[in-house]
Amino acid sequence: MCGIAGIVGSGNDGRISHEVLHTMCQAMVHRGPDEEGIFVKSGAALGMRRLSVIDLAGGSQPIFNEDRTVWVVFNGEIYNFGELREELEHRGHKFRSHTDTEVIVHLYEDSGADCVHKLRGMFALALFDEPERRLLLARDRLGKKPLHYAVIGDQLLFASEIKSILAVAPALADINERALRQYFLFGYIPDPATAFSAIQKLPPGHLLEFENGEVRVRQYWDLPEYGDYFPDSEEECLEQLEAKLAEAVRIRLIADVPLGALLSGGTDSSTIVALMARASSGPVKTFSVGFKSADFNEAHHARLVAERFSTEHHELILEPNVVDTVETLSRSLEEPFGDSSMLPMYYVSCLARKHVTVVLSGDGGDEIFGGYDRYRIHLQERERYHIPEWAGRWYRTQIYPWLRYGTPGRNFAYSVSLPWPERYVEAVSLLPAQRNFTLLSHEFMASFPDEADLLNLFHHYLEKAPASDPLSRVLYLDTKTYLPGDILTKVDRMSMAVSLEVRSPLLDHRLAEFAARLSPDMKIRNSTRKYLLKEMVLREKLLPREVVFRKKHGFGVPIDYWFRGESKLLAEQMIERAFSHTHFGEVIRDRPARKFMKSPFSNAAKIFAMTMLALWYQMYVDGTDSVPSFDIEKYT
Secondary structure, eight states, X not given: OEEEEEEEESSOSOOOOHHHHHHHHHTTGGGOBSEEEEEEETTEEEEEEEOOOSSTTTOOSSEEOTTSOEEEEEEEEETTHHHHHHHHHHTTOOOSOOOTTHHHHHHHHHHGGGGGGGXXXXXXXXXXXXXXXXXXXXXXXXXXXXXXXXXXXXXXXXXXXXXXXXXXXXXXXXXOHHHHHHHHHHSSOOTTOOSBTTOEEOOTTEEEEEETTEEEEEEOOOOOXXXXXXXXXXXXXXXXXXXXXXXXXXHTTOOSSOEEEEOOSSHHHHHHHHHHHHXXXXXXXXXXXXXXXXXXXXXXXXXXXXXXXXXXXXXXEEOOOHHHHHHHHHHHHSSOOOOTTHHHHHHHHHHHHTTOSEEEOOTTHHHHHTOOHHHHHHHHHHHHOOOOHHHHHHIIIIIGXXXXXXXXXXXXXXXXXXXXXXXXXXXXOSSOTGGGOTTBOHHHHHTSOOXXXXXXXXXXXXXXXXXXXXXXXXXXXXXXXXIIIIIHHHHHHHHHTTTOEEEOGGGOHHHHHHHHHSOGGGTEETTEETHHHHHHHHHTTOSOHHHHTSOOOOXXXXXXXXXXXXXXXXXXXXXXXXXXXXXXXXXXXXXHHHHHHTOHHHHHHHHHHHHXXXXXXXXXXXXXXXXXXXOGGGGO
């Protein structure tokens, strides 16, 4: 696991210095504390920070082919590198190391940019072909590893983290106002945009080629047609799922450093631990966090699973200083990020990093197998509320505007009046629709594009989804937006902040393809979410029923309680500071604003999201970086 960075020019004049690449790499030392590697030649420079996991002595990067004409830097893990290496050696390629990175340059020699099709794992890579003067960037299929890029004149800059680009090109820090409005809608900024106008994210499953000053981005992978696989029996389907998931876990146990698992006590992470225990010769190291607030404390569920599999369990019960933590993490996030579950992810990463370098997690099960309750609600509402299009439009245009803010049922009726795709998009929005921005000034709202334009990306995914049924279409949407933009961003940034590698077996692309092809009733049946996965777990006797069917909590935190105390003061101060800035206009300081801040239970998620925006603005726009360091020792 590493952080990568580089600059490639369209010419061959060698203007790029070693010191510039060193500056880019130093901005993300946390991603790779073990080693720095930089190579500069012919107007191109590749650099990396390494977290040593495989071939600790011989895996230094950049890695070259035999005649040193092709070089690569790589962030991630290639789980099938052993079989790929064997094939390449049979074709005459010579290897100098035992690292997975080296297979990439030799695959490129044989297949060019199409080499990415053979890689099984998580990755962000940059490869420079010196004879062709071609830069290749590629990101893994589901977006586990980040990759950003920008073009300045005849040069392309890239890096795992935005701060590495800004470290050498601060002029690129112009705010992307359209992306900020998307943040207000969703609590994150969807690919390919970033919070900075000139910097882009390479979307998951895409590759970029930079040659002769031209940037070409294309998609190399997508999920297959949903619901087109009908096995002879459910038993056959269960056997296939068990085999594919067990293999996905087994190949992710390869490491030359200590390895463990994040355990929340839910079905997904517990299943991963169960399969790890089955495949391991010794006790699995497991890690969980809980909170003193009983409604959010899942530590006892994790403890039950740990006892069942005799793991070496480590547990941390928190009543954290939210002020210190969120200010510290703003530096790691680079963009405003409004998902408060980043807090427990950070805490459990700190705990795990004291004992291991690599962990497996249960991320992705909800998007792949249909685990969120909103999927069930969405299907039920489609059946229950059949509103003619003309009637819905009439309510939204003729009735809704005349109803007073706070009228009971006002927003619910608006929601069910929408066509079903728009209804689902609104359901996943943090601050849905223009009508709910009552806190913000008209001047602030007028500075942003039309809301329909901001939702085009989401509607595009719903329309192009390789699926005909409503469940599969929203699963596809979430896999393209919420999964990489929120879930995997949170996991990557919080774990890499403490130099911890996280592997996600449920997001193995072969398993994801298999799950996509299953019929919808294999995912939700009679209101049972993740039906097939749960049946497989019970059939294999991996987990007891009380674990499989317990109420789903998610990776939540009691922010509604926190925002009644010291953290509420932080929110008030940060929001007022950011939104009193001339760029943003003024917050409305009347009854809606006071009511908003005095209602932490109903507005906790929104308050948190706005606080994170304010902290990001302070750090990356105002440049007043006075953030204290966070000491996990206080809580252990």
